[in-house]
Amino acid sequence: MARTSPSGPSQRQLSVGEKVRHALTEVMQRGEINDPLLEKALVSVTEVRMSPDLKLATAYVTILGQTETKPFVDALNRNARFIRGRLTPALKQMKYMPEVRFRTDTSFDNFARIDALLKSPEVARDLDDEDDDNKENG
Numbered sequence: 001m002a003r004t005s006p007s008g009p010s011q012r013q014l015s016v017g018e019k020v021r022h023a024l025t026e027v028m029q030r031g032e033i034n035d036p037l038l039e040k041a042l043v044s045v046t047e048v049r050m051s052p053d054l055k056l057a058t059a060y061v062t063i064l065g066q067t068e069t070k071p072f073v074d075a076l077n078r079n080a081r082f083i084r085g086r087l088t089p090a091l092k093q094m095k096y097m098p099e100v101r102f103r104t105d106t107s108f109d110n111f112a113r114i115d116a117l118l119k120s121p122e123v124a125r126d127l128d129d130e131d132d133d134n135k136e137n138g
Contacts, residue, residue, distance in 0.1 A: 013050040020057045020098060021048040023090035024083070032086055037075045041066065046105045050098065057098040060105035069104045076102040 009017070024045045031039065042064040049058045063072045076083070080100050088097055117123060 009049065010052070013052065013054070016054055016094070016098075017048040017050045017057065019091060020050070020087070020100075021045050021059070023087045024048065024059055024100070026090060027083055027086045033079050033082065035075050035079055037071060038079070041072050043072070043076070046107070054094070055096050055098055057100045059100055059102050060107075061102055062105045073102050073104050 027033070028043045028045065033039070044062045044064055045059050046062055047060045049060075050056070051058075059076075061069075061073065061076065063069045066072065080102065084097060084100050087100070091097060
């Protein structure tokens with residue numbers, strides 16, 4: 001019986017996810033996908049998360065230079081079976097070839113939002129107040 005850890009993905013999931021990410025990146029770089037939208041796009045695969053049984057790979061992508069990524073992600077998902085076939089040579093050591101689904105990576109947006117919050121005047125004022133309190137007590 002497989003154990004699932006509440007602390008996150010297993011070492012095996014992380015390792016396989018990284019191999020799948022590298023293989024996806026190679027397929028994207030070779031430009032083998034015959035889709036007019038994707039031919040001009042610079043797709044960056046930022047992370048691949050594997051399901052516990054390693055049969056499903058969720059690839060998080062960003063499209064460099066594009067603010068609206070949904071059409072590109074939809075095009076990747078339309079071509080997912082073709083892409084899966086192109087992954088086979090690079091992942092031939094795997095028992096099952098994972099089904100790949102693509103999602104927009106929003107982590108950069110989250111980082112930018114947090115950075116903007118930290119640089120906001122309200123936070124700067126609060127941090128200055130804390131520094132003043134520490135100087136008085138120190």
